[in-house]
Amino acid sequence: MIDKIEEVGSSKATFFALLGGENGGVETIRALVENFYDVMDSDPKAAPIRAYHSKDLTEAREKLFMFLTGWTGGPQLYVERYGHPRLRARHLPFAIGESERDQWMYCMIQAMHRLNIEEALMQKLAVQLYGVADFMRNRE
Numbered sequence: 001m002i003d004k005i006e007e008v009g010s011s012k013a014t015f016f017a018l019l020g021g022e023n024g025g026v027e028t029i030r031a032l033v034e035n036f037y038d039v040m041d042s043d044p045k046a047a048p049i050r051a052y053h054s055k056d057l058t059e060a061r062e063k064l065f066m067f068l069t070g071w072t073g074g075p076q077l078y079v080e081r082y083g084h085p086r087l088r089a090r091h092l093p094f095a096i097g098e099s100e101r102d103q104w105m106y107c108m109i110q111a112m113h114r115l116n117i118e119e120a121l122m123q124k125l126a127v128q129l130y131g132v133a134d135f136m137r138n139r140e
């Protein structure tokens, strides 16, 4: 498994493939996103960023699932449906600093732990996602 993980980045194997399952990573990503928003919806540590979201998280869940499927190297579901994600621009209405970034990552790490994703894979995924979350910062 470690060998395979090392191949991520040299584009021999994608996170999507490494997340496994009969249909590639689709089920894992779906479960990851469900857990992610369940944590955000219930853990007081994430209350500030939860408050940025709509009361009903159905659309947020669906969009993050579609985005992450493509972002991990699977089918480009989000792009096919909505076009270029323009993620940073889309997040400008929400004040995102270090605290908000860390709350987002906290939810994601909790979600990964709930899924028992292999430690080494989880760490690589977390590092990459941290890069995206940090890029979303739009205030000191």
Ligand code: HEM
Residues within 6 Å of the ligand: 049, 052, 053, 054, 059, 060, 063, 064, 067, 082, 085, 087, 090, 091, 094, 096, 100, 101, 102, 104, 129, 132, 133, 134, 136, 137
């Ligand atoms: C860093 C802290 C972040 C905060 C506070 C945040 C917050 C939000 C909020 C409030 C929305 C709107 C949801 C709604 O409709 O109610 C949203 C949408 C979204 N976020 Fe984030 N987000 C963060 C980071 C990220 C990251 C790192 C990613 C991707 C890896 C991401 C992917 C998305 C996507 C795909 C959408 C849907 C965009 C659309 O409307 O089409 N977000 N986010």
